[in-house]
Amino acid sequence: EAQVTQNPRYLITVTGKKLTVTCSQNMNHEYMSWYRQDPGLGLRQIYYSMNVEVTDKGDVPEGYKVSRKEKRNFPLILESPSPNQTSLYFCASSRSNQPQHFGDGTRLSIL
Amino acid sequence: KQEVTQIPAALSVPEGENLVLNCSFTDSAIYNLQWFRQDPGKGLTSLLLIQSSQREQTSGRLNASLDKSSGRSTLYIAASQPGDSATYLCAGTSMDSSYKLIFGSGTRLLVRP
Numbered sequence: 001e002a003q004v005t006q007n008p009r010y011l012i013t014v015t016g017k018k019l020t021v022t023c024s025q026n027m028n029h030e031y032m033s034w035y036r037q038d039p040g041l042g043l044r045q046i047y048y049s050m051n052v053e054v055t056d057k058g059d060v061p062e063g064y065k066v067s068r069k070e071k072r073n074f075p076l077i078l079e080s081p082s083p084n085q086t087s088l089y090f091c092a093s094s095r096s097n098q099p100q101h102f103g104d105g106t107r108l109s110i111l
Numbered sequence: 112k113q114e115v116t117q118i119p120a121a122l123s124v125p126e127g128e129n130l131v132l133n134c135s136f137t138d139s140a141i142y143n144l145q146w147f148r149q150d151p152g153k154g155l156t157s158l159l160l161i162q163s164s165q166r167e168q169t170s171g172r173l174n175a176s177l178d179k180s181s182g183r184s185t186l187y188i189a190a191s192q193p194g195d196s197a198t199y200l201c202a203g204t205s206m207d208s209s210y211k212l213i214f215g216s217g218t219r220l221l222v223r224p
Contacts, residue, residue: 004154031210043200043214050210058211090154092212097162099145100212102155 002027006091006103013081014111021076021106023091029101031094032074033058034066036087037105043090049074081110113138113205117215124191125223132186132218134201139179142204145212146175146186149198158186158199163206191222 004025013019025032033048035058045058049068063085065077074093078085086109094100114137124130134144143162147155159168159175161184167176174187184201198219202212 033210035212042216043202043212045211048210092155094210097143097209099157099160101157102147104154105152 002101004091004093004101004103006089006106008106009104010107012109012111015082016080019078019081019108021078021089021091021108023074023076023103024072025074025091025093025101026072027093027095027101028071029093029095030071031096031100032068033092033100034064034074034076035090035092036060037090038087046076046089078108081108083110086110113141113203113213115201115203115213115215117199117201117218119218120216121219121221123221123223126191126193128191128222129187129189130191130220132188132199132201132220134184134186134215136182136184136203136213138203138205139182140206141177141179142206142209144175144177144184144201144203146173146184147200147202149200149217155200191220193222193224196220196222 007022030051034046035043037043047066049055089106091103092100145160146158161177172189198217200217202214
């Protein structure tokens with residue numbers, strides 16, 4: 001089954017404790033990205049990757065890092081999480097000019 | 112800079128009614144426009160993608176149109192069912208950033224049995 005898989009689905013952690021949210025897709029898509037969804041602000045892009053070893057900032061990249069060492073994986077790294085990064089996070093993937101496919105989301109709570 | 116707006120924010124209709132959801136965008140140089148559905152606690156499910164060269168796309172009871180000159184897209188749902196209850200999001204991409212989706216704030220649809 002074609003899918004985008006995120007882990008974990010839920011995480012409660014504390015300020016400053018490094019964490020990684022993994023994203024994997026099995027559709028051989030070149031493009032992958034991360035979004036966060038916040039009440040009243042909607043969905044905003046954090047980072048994106050056009051292909052392996054090619055990443056770039058989206059609209060809200062501060063406090064996040066990403067890497068694209070393999071085509072199928074695009075982890076989101078929070079080196080020193082803060083409470084304002086409490087949010088619902090989505091990973092997406094697609095081919096050029098094709099529909100973007102989204103994962104089920106990761107709900108992060110940072111205390 | 113592309114901005115996407117969806118009106119109304121919420122809509123409640125009786126089962127069986129045909130309905131239209133509206134989406135407007137500010138930059139007519141839109142690359143494509145995609146409609147999604149989001150169920151509570153779930154991710155986004157892609158419904159329809161309209162390329163900039165197209166005017167509409169259809170899938171089952173859904174029909175989406177794109178009018179670049181007026182900066183509008185509509186999602187038409189025929190014969191609505193309670194299972195259609197969800198939040199519907201439209202998102203556009205621009206010619207200079209064809210992979211970045213700019214989302215509207217969504218329309219929360221409730222179809223009453």
